[in-house]
Amino acid sequence: MFARLKPKSGLFYTLFTSSSQCIRNGAETLAGLTRPDADHAAVAEQMVELEHECDRITHELFQTLNSSFITPFDRSDIYVLGTALDDVMDHMEAAAQLISLYGVAEMPDKLIDVIATLETCSQVTAEAMPRLASMKGLQEYWITINELENTADNLYRTFLAELFQGSWDALTVMKLKDVADELEDAADAFERVSHVVESIVLKES
Amino acid sequence: MFARLKPKSGLFYTLFTSSSQCIRNGAETLAGLTRPDADHAAVAEQMVELEHECDRITHELFQTLNSSFITPFDRSDIYVLGTALDDVMDHMEAAAQLISLYGVAEMPDKLIDVIATLETCSQVTAEAMPRLASMKGLQEYWITINELENTADNLYRTFLAELFQGSWDALTVMKLKDVADELEDAADAFERVSHVVESIVLKES
Amino acid sequence: MFARLKPKSGLFYTLFTSSSQCIRNGAETLAGLTRPDADHAAVAEQMVELEHECDRITHELFQTLNSSFITPFDRSDIYVLGTALDDVMDHMEAAAQLISLYGVAEMPDKLIDVIATLETCSQVTAEAMPRLASMKGLQEYWITINELENTADNLYRTFLAELFQGSWDALTVMKLKDVADELEDAADAFERVSHVVESIVLKES
Numbered sequence: 001m002f003a004r005l006k007p008k009s010g011l012f013y014t015l016f017t018s019s020s021q022c023i024r025n026g027a028e029t030l031a032g033l034t035r036p037d038a039d040h041a042a043v044a045e046q047m048v049e050l051e052h053e054c055d056r057i058t059h060e061l062f063q064t065l066n067s068s069f070i071t072p073f074d075r076s077d078i079y080v081l082g083t084a085l086d087d088v089m090d091h092m093e094a095a096a097q098l099i100s101l102y103g104v105a106e107m108p109d110k111l112i113d114v115i116a117t118l119e120t121c122s123q124v125t126a127e128a129m130p131r132l133a134s135m136k137g138l139q140e141y142w143i144t145i146n147e148l149e150n151t152a153d154n155l156y157r158t159f160l161a162e163l164f165q166g167s168w169d170a171l172t173v174m175k176l177k178d179v180a181d182e183l184e185d186a187a188d189a190f191e192r193v194s195h196v197v198e199s200i201v202l203k204e205s
Numbered sequence: 206m207f208a209r210l211k212p213k214s215g216l217f218y219t220l221f222t223s224s225s226q227c228i229r230n231g232a233e234t235l236a237g238l239t240r241p242d243a244d245h246a247a248v249a250e251q252m253v254e255l256e257h258e259c260d261r262i263t264h265e266l267f268q269t270l271n272s273s274f275i276t277p278f279d280r281s282d283i284y285v286l287g288t289a290l291d292d293v294m295d296h297m298e299a300a301a302q303l304i305s306l307y308g309v310a311e312m313p314d315k316l317i318d319v320i321a322t323l324e325t326c327s328q329v330t331a332e333a334m335p336r337l338a339s340m341k342g343l344q345e346y347w348i349t350i351n352e353l354e355n356t357a358d359n360l361y362r363t364f365l366a367e368l369f370q371g372s373w374d375a376l377t378v379m380k381l382k383d384v385a386d387e388l389e390d391a392a393d394a395f396e397r398v399s400h401v402v403e404s405i406v407l408k409e410s
Numbered sequence: 411m412f413a414r415l416k417p418k419s420g421l422f423y424t425l426f427t428s429s430s431q432c433i434r435n436g437a438e439t440l441a442g443l444t445r446p447d448a449d450h451a452a453v454a455e456q457m458v459e460l461e462h463e464c465d466r467i468t469h470e471l472f473q474t475l476n477s478s479f480i481t482p483f484d485r486s487d488i489y490v491l492g493t494a495l496d497d498v499m500d501h502m503e504a505a506a507q508l509i510s511l512y513g514v515a516e517m518p519d520k521l522i523d524v525i526a527t528l529e530t531c532s533q534v535t536a537e538a539m540p541r542l543a544s545m546k547g548l549q550e551y552w553i554t555i556n557e558l559e560n561t562a563d564n565l566y567r568t569f570l571a572e573l574f575q576g577s578w579d580a581l582t583v584m585k586l587k588d589v590a591d592e593l594e595d596a597a598d599a600f601e602r603v604s605h606v607v608e609s610i611v612l613k614e615s
Contacts, residue, residue, distance in 0.1 A: 375580035
């Protein structure tokens, strides 16, 4: 009867950590697409499974939130953090789908670099999430993500400039732009995650 | 003076139902575009009017929310549900505008199927909204919407793959992709509506 | 110790006004791009600086919000208003980047008109923000913004119809569509700002 009143802080931290680990698996799987012999359809399918797993974790997070009277930090911060983590996975999965669907035969170098940057973001994020419980050592995390997002952003912009310089036909430009947009959205979502973490830490300090 | 304290639950249910009926009219009007002899400009104009009607309902919903002290369920759920319903109409109206504006002479089969799926979504949603008052018999609704959204999503993805296989010129590809994106966004918004309903019912049970 | 309890209403009004002034500078700088002899790279760089300045103001606004126990109006309205103002600047900056990045040599007339409309929006908004403190004389503001947004929307739609009529090659169409979309998003964000202001005023009256 009083289950709603019992703090479940531990469960929240576990779910944020699980979500970030799922995302790290997703980023590593996505990076598999950049190998010359990659089986695009198989990778896209694996990404769908990982995205479903991430969905399940987010769903459990929101159910825990709805059934908890006491939460380790602001309810809305928990909601926004869960949503932002979920967004990262959604955009990486969408990018994998497009690459497979459009039959993108050869990934341009700049996009391979963006995917490598996303992989680093995912590792840094998965290392940071368990530290939410102690709120310690997180500043380095959000500074690193900010730098990585700037790197991804510069790669994206340089790639767009290249893309429209006339070396590719119009249909290929459209396909690659769609893929690049999803990758850029994933980088933005990683930054949003780090912003929420920063705001949580600043409120507590 | 105590008007703010008087529960207006009935008015909330009436407004959600009106919004969903307006959307069903919109989906049926949109489906008119897929007939070979359709007058695109006339349909686009009708869609603008329906979108304005839906806007007025959403506006009244938010005003009722602001002036009510007691609400039938979480204030933020009412806000999100109203916004998601409004989004459905916005995307369907935008699709109709683009079809008219771009002079899309012939609708591809897959897009006709997506529009038929949206029409079914709108009927299922309009039947479910009045059941919010009793909170009964809604599970079937959100399961059906989930299946319909999967159908729309598969149609959309198969269509994208077709679109870029080189049978259409680049400008036509761009136009049809824009239309397809708005239709897909409308399907996503229907799913968002069903997710809020699911979350409201689960909180109450 | 009781700093959190001291009302800081004045600071909120000052920050909203600063943000709107920064946006007005941004709109004027963006309008510089439409001159035949414009240095696109230089303008894009100025826009980045203005966008950073606007970011700093938004950041200070959110920090003030987090550290204030009493706020001049609903916390969520302050959040949404700050975000909407920030969005205006983001979209104008993104438009400037794309124009520079894509090497858009000649701006089409309709897009020049959209930018002029955004400039007027920015002036009207910067004049309205200081009036939030008294909540007086704001109705004219949101009516004007609504009209300006309709103007921008009609220009955008007419431009899209022109764009796809075959006078431009596919790559140019893609570039100009991207720029037009960002400008349209900026106009929408101005309207969102006015909607929040309207809702704040109506709640207080």
